[in-house]
Amino acid sequence: MNDSWFSFSLPDFSYAFVSVLLEGVPFVLLGTILSGLIDQFLPARFMTRLLPRNAFAAVCLGGVLGIIFPMCECGIVPVIRRLIAKGLPVSSAVAYMLAAPIVNPITALSTYAAFRGQGAAEFTALRLGLGFFVAVLAGLAVLNLPIGAVLKKTILESVTLSGAVGDGGLSAHPLLRRLIGAMEAGVRDFLDVMVYFILGVGVASLFSTAVNQEIFLPLSLDDRLAIPAMMTLAGVLSLCSSSDAFIAATFVAFPAVAKLAFLVFGPMMDLKLVFIYSAVFTPRFVATLAIGLFVIIGLLCLRLAVVLP
Amino acid sequence: MTGILSRFAASGVLMVWGLVLTYFYLSDRIISYLHPAFHIYTAISGGVLLLLSLLLLLTVPSDSSRHALPGMGIFPLLLLTVPLLAATKLSPSQFGATAVMNRGMINNISDLPGFSPPQEPGLPNADGSIAEGTMMDPSLYLKKNADGYISAEAVDLLYAAGEPVMREDFENKQVEVNGQFLPALTGNPNGDRFNLTRLFVMCCAADARPVAISVESNPAIDLPKMTWVKVRGKATFPVEGGRHIPVLVAESVAETEAPQESFIY
Numbered sequence: 149m150n151d152s153w154f155s156f157s158l159p160d161f162s163y164a165f166v167s168v169l170l171e172g173v174p175f176v177l178l179g180t181i182l183s184g185l186i187d188q189f190l191p192a193r194f195m196t197r198l199l200p201r202n203a204f205a206a207v208c209l210g211g212v213l214g215i216i217f218p219m220c221e222c223g224i225v226p227v228i229r230r231l232i233a234k235g236l237p238v239s240s241a242v243a244y245m246l247a248a249p250i251v252n253p254i255t256a257l258s259t260y261a262a263f264r265g266q267g268a269a270e271f272t273a274l275r276l277g278l279g280f281f282v283a284v285l286a287g288l289a290v291l292n293l294p295i296g297a298v299l300k301k302t303i304l305e306s307v308t309l310s311g312a313v314g315d316g317g318l319s320a321h322p323l324l325r326r327l328i329g330a331m332e333a334g335v336r337d338f339l340d341v342m343v344y345f346i347l348g349v350g351v352a353s354l355f356s357t358a359v360n361q362e363i364f365l366p367l368s369l370d371d372r373l374a375i376p377a378m379m380t381l382a383g384v385l386s387l388c389s390s391s392d393a394f395i396a397a398t399f400v401a402f403p404a405v406a407k408l409a410f411l412v413f414g415p416m417m418d419l420k421l422v423f424i425y426s427a428v429f430t431p432r433f434v435a436t437l438a439i440g441l442f443v444i445i446g447l448l449c450l451r452l453a454v455v456l457p
Numbered sequence: 458m459t460g461i462l463s464r465f466a467a468s469g470v471l472m473v474w475g476l477v478l479t480y481f482y483l484s485d486r487i488i489s490y491l492h493p494a495f496h497i498y499t500a501i502s503g504g505v506l507l508l509l510s511l512l513l514l515l516t517v518p519s520d521s522s523r524h525a526l527p528g529m530g531i532f533p534l535l536l537l538t539v540p541l542l543a544a545t546k547l548s549p550s551q552f553g554a555t556a557v558m559n560r561g562m563i564n565n566i567s568d569l570p571g572f573s574p575p576q577e578p579g580l581p582n583a584d585g586s587i588a589e590g591t592m593m594d595p596s597l598y599l600k601k602n603a604d605g606y607i608s609a610e611a612v613d614l615l616y617a618a619g620e621p622v623m624r625e626d627f628e629n630k631q632v633e634v635n636g637q638f639l640p641a642l643t644g645n646p647n648g649d650r651f652n653l654t655r656l657f658v659m660c661c662a663a664d665a666r667p668v669a670i671s672v673e674s675n676p677a678i679d680l681p682k683m684t685w686v687k688v689r690g691k692a693t694f695p696v697e698g699g700r701h702i703p704v705l706v707a708e709s710v711a712e713t714e715a716p717q718e719s720f721i722y
Contacts, residue, residue, distance in 0.1 A: 160556035162548040167490040167662035169541065170481060173474065174498035177505060262570070328516050335467055335509055343533050346540055356663060357556040365561075391659040394570035398563065398666060 156358045164353040168420075171388065172222045172349065176341055179223025184334025186230040188326045195236040203239065207287035210240030211280045214248030221249040221389055221415050222345065222424070226337040229428050233306045238298050243287030246441075249389040249415035250279030259411065262393035271404065274452070275393075278412050282445055286437065298433045300426075341427050348423030352386035355419060359384060365401055371453045374406035375446050382414030389415035404456045409449040417441050463529040464513055470529075470537045471510035477545055478503030488718050489550040491661045551719055552656065552665065554639060554682035562652060562669040564702065566619040569612070570659055570666060599626060606633040606689055611655045611670045612721055614703035618694050624701065627692040634670070634705060635713060638684045641671060644697065649677045653688055653705065658720040665720065674707040687713040 199206040219227060228241040236244075249255065259272045290298060299307065321329070367377035378399065387395055392414050396407045417438050425434045481487040482500040491499065563569055599607050609632045617623040636653035644650065653672050656665040672678075672688050680686065690707040 155555050155559065157553050157555040159547060159549045160553050162544040163490075163550065163552055164556070164663045165540070165544045166548045169544075170478070170487065170490050170499050171495055171661040171663075173478065174495075174502040177502050181505075328512075331509060331512055331516070335471065335513060339467055339470060339529065339533070339537065343536055346536055350540065353663065357552075357559065360559045362561045385664070387664055388660055391664060394659045395664055395666070397572075398568050398570050400568050 153360045153363050154358050155360070156354070160357040161353050164357045165349055168349045168353060168386070169346070172345065173342075175220050175223040176226070176345055177223075177338060179219060179226040180334045180338035180341065182223075183226040183230040183337045184330035184332070186227065186234060187333040188330040190230075190234050193235040195231060195234050195240075199237070199240060203237070203291055204288070206237055206240045207243045207284055207291065210236075210243035210287055211247040211284045212251060213244045214250070214252040217248070218252035218254055219248045221421055224248055225424050225427055226341050229303060229337065230333075232299070232303065232428075238295055239287040239290040242290045242298075242437075243283045245283075246286055246416045247280050247283035250412065251276050251283070254390050255393075255415075258390050259393040262397045266397065266404075271408070274408055274456070275411050278408065278445070278448060278452075279415070282412060282416070282441065282448070285444060286440065289440070293433075298429060300428060300430055303428050341424060344423040344425075344427045345420070348386070348420030351423070352384070352419040355384040356386065368399075368401040368403070368406070371403055371405060371450060374402050375409045375449045375453075376442070378402055378406040378410040379413040379442055379446060382410045383418045385414070386418040386420040387414060403453065405449045405453040408452065408456070409445055412449075413441060413445045416445075461517065464517060466529045466534055468510045468513040470534065471506045471513065473538050474541065475503050475506030475508075475510055477541060478506065481545075485717070486550060489662070489720075492658055492720075492722060495660065551683070551715065552662065557637075557639065557654065557656070557667045557683070560665070560667055562654070562667050563657070564615070564669050564671075565700070566612075566615040569615070569668065570657060602633060604633075604689075606631045608632075609634050609692075610721055611636050611653055612657070612668055614670050614692060614705065615668065617692070618701045618703045624694055628694055630692055631689065631708075632692045632705065633687065633689045635685065635687050635716065636670075638678070638680045638686050639669070639682055640679075644671060644702075649673055649675055650704070651678055653686070654683075655721050656719065658722060662720075668721065670703045670705060672705045672707050672710070674710055678707075678710050680712070685713050685715045687711050 199209060217227075224245050228236070228245050231244075232238060232241050256272055256276055259275050260268045262268075263271045295307075296304060361381065364377045364381055367373040378396075382392070385392075385395070393411060396410045399407060399410075422434055422438060425437070429437070478499050480503075481490065482496060482503060487496050487499055566572055599609075602608050607627070607630055609627070611634055614627060614632070614634070617627045634653060636655050639652040639654050641650040641652050650671045650673050652669040654667050654669045656662070657668045658665045672690070687710075688705055688707050689709045690705045693704050693706055694701040695704055696702075
């Protein structure tokens with residue numbers, strides 16, 4: 149074990165950086181291809197017509213959309229960006245964005261597999277339930293915010309423009325032209341999101357290779373320290389939500405609630421996601437979301453410590 | 458950068474990414490970075506990016522400003538290409554000692570990602586024979602090399618340490634294990650042990666967890682950290698710290714080539 153809490157190695161950083169890019173780019177690409185298709189083929193205000201009029205019900209629906217349209221955290225941002233432009237309320241979009249990486253069949257199965265022999269069914273249910281609950285809470289909080297405080301100016305303009313011109317007569321365009329339009333929109337989103345993705349992966353790779361992870365171990369003895377420590381670790385490691393449960397399960401010294409906090413907070417907010425979210429949201433909103441999620445998940449898990457061993 | 462120039466720049470960026478992803482897949486370098494389940498996604502993405510790059514050039518609209526691709530200033534252009542190319546060049550395709558030691562060693566099988574306790578074997582028949590299908594003949598999974606050593610992985614010995622029936626299969630047998638050398642900074646009272654390490658991967662190298670067994674060597678071995686070695690010796694499982702731990706008592710330790718597939722899954 150290294151003596152220092154931080155020891156940087158350029159080859160190690162480069163190796164982790166390339167491996168996350170190779171793993172993540174297919175999912176970003178999938179998200180941007182979907183976003184291009186949404187841009188050209190989903191009629192404007194379609195989402196408005198689809199969602200319930202009741203704001204609370206619409207946010208709750210956003211929280212369970214991941215079951216029908218599962219997306220990982222890397223690919224979801226370009227999708228919600230286009231869905232917002234097509235009329236999905238920002239509150240529902242935030243609930244979908246935060247819940248989808250957790251409340252989906254793939255994450256449920258991987259969590260169940262990782263925690264076999266450690267109350268897998270209960271743990272999986274708790275992870276999905278808490279993920280949904282926190283995502284809906286965040287969505288409801290966004291309901292009370294002015295849209296200009298949440299969305300970046302360029303995204304806000306695209307929403308306004310979409311509302312003003314409808315679908316711009318897109319449906320009347322020949323299929324080939326719409327496909328070319330979808331490709332261009334997808335490429336535009338890919339390049340935009342990749343700028344933030346690369347920055348995020350860079351910061352995450354720096355910390356995941358240079359920080360001595362055993363500095364967190366002494367914190368495992370007290371729930372009040374173990375929970376924030378594991379959430380911090382989740383933020384630093386920036387793992388994929390489909391495999392993070394296998395890593396969390398290896399922190400045997402930590403109490404179950406701390407692992408739960410790791411598995412709920414990590415897919416919603418990590419170093420990589422701070423940058424990716426910045427492709428859509430204002431820096432102030434991203435910072436508020438990060439702090440809010442940290443506090444809410446921390447407090448909820450601390451409360452759950454009473455019932456969870 | 459606007460209009461047609463922006464479109465060419467976007468096409469160039471996609472081309473670079475497509476080529477890099479395709480290169481990693483076709484050169485098999487990807488084996489050192491990702492779990493096999495993810496290789497195909499990288500290959501498909503590389504192909505799609507190359508196709509998109511080409512299509513962008515083939516579909517230039519007559520009014521080029523209509524489909525200008527924003528965000529392609531010099532800074533984004535550099536950010537989208539230089540770090541990828543530099544990291545591809547600099548990356549040694551394996552972790553060094555710094556990152557491995559920062560992650561801490563897994564030397565107890567129950568700490569391994571995805572570990573589930575083995576099922577108890579079925580009860581024997583009334584005559585004491587083992588019921589068919591309840592126990593696997595060890596010779597089916599313990600393969601020996603030409604010199605009679607059981608070819609094992611570090612993780613096999615970790616499993617054996619935690620499971621009595623499997624421990625019997627290995628205990629005091631001659632085994633051969635490959636791994637990377639790291640000095641043993643703990644659990645080394647006589648100064649004659651080192652860690653034989655492998656990386657256990659779930660998705661990609663970034664989530665790799667180092668798995669290690671102890672090797673006892675007389676005289677003590679000192680090599681550059683993370684050197685690939687082939688160790689031959691006797692598998693033992695002494696009780697230390699209240700549990701069985703795998704200790705390979707070395708007969709020989711020889712430097713060896715890194716295997717093409719350096720991870721264990």
